[in-house]
Each structure stands twice: as structure tokens, then as C-alpha cells.
Amino acid sequence: MPELPEVETVARMVRPGLLGRQITGAEVSWERSLGGLDAETFRDRVTGSSVSKVWRRAKWIVVDLKQGDTPKGHLLCHLRMSGRLHVEPREADMGSYERVRIDLDDGNSLFFLDVRKFGRMVYTDDADERFLGIGPEPLSEEFSSAWFRGALRSRKRQLKPLLLDQSFLAGIGNIYADEALHAAGLHPQRRSDRVPGPRADRLREELRSVLKEAIRREGSSFDTFYRTPEGQPGSYQDQFLVYGRDGRPCRACGRLVKKIVVAQRGTHLCTRCQPAPRG
DNA sequence: ATCCTATCCTGGCTGC
DNA sequence: TGCAGCCAGGATAGGA
Numbered sequence: 001m002p003e004l005p006e007v008e009t010v011a012r013m014v015r016p017g018l019l020g021r022q023i024t025g026a027e028v029s030w031e032r033s034l035g036g037l038d039a040e041t042f043r044d045r046v047t048g049s050s051v052s053k054v055w056r057r058a059k060w061i062v063v064d065l066k067q068g069d070t071p072k073g074h075l076l077c078h079l080r081m082s083g084r085l086h087v088e089p090r091e092a093d094m095g096s097y098e099r100v101r102i103d104l105d106d107g108n109s110l111f112f113l114d115v116r117k118f119g120r121m122v123y124t125d126d127a128d129e130r131f132l133g134i135g136p137e138p139l140s141e142e143f144s145s146a147w148f149r150g151a152l153r154s155r156k157r158q159l160k161p162l163l164l165d166q167s168f169l170a171g172i173g174n175i176y177a178d179e180a181l182h183a184a185g186l187h188p189q190r191r192s193d194r195v196p197g198p199r200a201d202r203l204r205e206e207l208r209s210v211l212k213e214a215i216r217r218e219g220s221s222f223d224t225f226y227r228t229p230e231g232q233p234g235s236y237q238d239q240f241l242v243y244g245r246d247g248r249p250c251r252a253c254g255r256l257v258k259k260i261v262v263a264q265r266g267t268h269l270c271t272r273c274q275p276a277p278r279g
Numbered sequence: 280a281t282c283c284t285a286t287c288c289t290g291g292c293t294g295c
Numbered sequence: 296t297g298c299a300g301c302c303a304g305g306a307t308a309g310g311a
Contacts, residue, residue, distance in 0.1 A: 001304060032287090059305080081304050082289080097289095116288045118305070157281065166306075174304070223303095224290090264283080266303075 004171030083119030
């Protein structure tokens with residue numbers, strides 16, 4: 001669902017409508033979306049601030065706020081499975097899945113919609129503190145070959161759940177884990193400490209290129225959930241090699257793609273391209 | 280340290 | 296056709 005490429009796309013698309021705008025109010029129709037704050041306090045925290053920056057960390061969209069020239073907290077949005085952000089005129093009817101509406105001084109509002117209510121629109125004074133436990137960004141310099149080799153070696157975990165662990169590496173979810181593991185020829189249940197260095201390098205490169213290409217294509221849409229803030233589907237689903245392709249031929253070798261469960265997650269793989277670990 | 284299960288939610292699908 | 300039951304999925308908490 002929304003993973004790094006989708007979240008990056010959303011951040012980029014809402015940015016122009018938010019930068020420099022002052023927040024004039026907030027309407028909360030599902031309080032639990034706020035992750036603990038009551039609606040009243042939330043409104044007080046954000047109202048009167050203006051937006052100085054819109055960026056992404058892991059699967060969080062981060063809106064930096066300021067009061068005059070003084071930094072004044074952050075809005076953090078996590079889409080989880082079904083969250084969406086849109087900047088639209090305040091009066092727009094966004095349907096019954098509207099959970100939070102942030103009003104802006106130009107007559108538009110930032111709408112947070114979320115069918116399944118797992119997503120969050122959180123206010124925090126200290127974003128750094130909230131991100132303390134999160135692993136490196138896969139598209140940053142920090143995600144180096146040396147770091148990745150060492151990080152894989154120092155754990156004894158199955159590759160797929162390790163890639164999904166946000167404290168290990170930021171932004172990877174079910175789709176891009178399956179796609180990158182296939183591209184690297186690695187079985188999702190292969191133990192991380194048994195991946196040879198050169199193969200770790202290959203996984204690192206595949207992760208980066210899969211994520212970059214998915215960002216270029218504005219993410220993946222295959223059900224009704226993910227749409228860009230402009231209302232359009234992404235197109236990376238057309239590039240899927242294994243995800244959601246169980247029972248159909250592997251695009252690399254023709255063997256039928258298999259679906260198994262790994263760490264309680266639906267997992268797609270080609271058993272020829274990704275041979276099972278021994279033992 | 281790692282793994283497993285339940286929880287949060289709803290819409291969509293399956294099977295009767 | 297109607298309806299109950301199951302499933303997906305990101306993150307987290309708590310237990311083994």
C-alpha cells in the first residue's frame with residue numbers, strides 16, 4: 001500500500017498547495033486519526049502557524065510549521081493502508097471518509113481521507129524525536145554498501161520481515177520488498193546473515209532502483225486505495241514482476257509465480273529465480 | 280534476539 | 296440474491 005514511493009509522490013504533490021500557507025483552523029471528524037490528542041488541542045496547536053517545508057521521512061509526510069520566523073512544531077501524516085491527502089477548496093465534498101480537514105488562508109483545505117481509519121494525522125513539537133527509532137533512508141548516502149552488508153550480517157532474521165522492519169530500513173513495505181527480493185534473486189526467507197556481500201550489494205541496488213522507478217511512475221495503484229493527491233493512479237503496478245502475480249508466469253523465467261505467507265504477510269516469489277535456502 | 284498473535288478498521292470477496 | 300465470515304495490510308504491544 002502506500003510505501004516510500006507513494007508517500008514521496010504525495011509529499012511532492014501537496015507541497016505547492018501548502019508552502020507558505022497559514023493554517024486558519026482544523027475540523028476533525030474522526031478523533032483517533034490524531035493519535036492521542038483531542039480535537040480541541042490539535043486545533044489550538046496548528047492554527048495560526050504557517051507551512052515552512054513539506055518533506056518525507058520513512059512513510060511519514062512531514063509538514064514543518066512556523067510562527068513568524070520561529071519553528072513551531074510539525075504535522076506528521078501516515079497513510080497506513082488507505083489514507084489519502086488532497087488539497088481542495090474548503091467547500092469541496094470529499095465524501096464520508098474525510099477524517100481531518102486543515103483549513104488554509106487561501107480558501108483551500110488539506111483533506112485527510114481514510115477508509116480504514118488506520119492512518120494518522122499527528123501534531124508533534126519534536127519531529128526528530130518521533131523519528132529516532134527509524135532506520136536509514138534507502139535513497140540516501142547513509143544506505144551504503146558497507147552499512148548494508150554489516151547490518152545484514154549482524155542480524156539473523158529472514159530477509160523479508162527484516163526489510164519490512166522500519167527500525168532497520170525506512171519506507172519499504174510489502175510490494176517493494178517482494179519486487180526487490182525477486183530482482184535480486186533472493187528468497188524472502190533467506191537468513192540475512194547468510195547473504196554473501198556481493199549479493200547484499202545487488203539487493204541494495206535493486207531496492208534503490210525499484211524505489212526510484214516507482215517514484216518516477218508516481219507509485220503503484222491496483223485497487224481503489226492509493227491515488228495521488230491529483231486523483232490519479234500511479235503506474236508502477238505495470239512493472240510488477242511478482243507482486244499480485246501469483247499463478248501467472250514469472251516475467252524473467254516463465255515459471256508460475258507462487259504466493260506464500262512469510263511473517264503473516266502475503267509474499268510473492270518465483271521459486272526458480274529465488275531458490276529456497278538450504279536447511 | 281527473534282518470532283508470533285492480537286489489535287486497529289472497512290470494503291470486497293468467497294462460499295453457502 | 297442475501298448474508299455471514301474471512302482477508303488484506305502498517306505498525307505496535309505484549310507474550311513465548
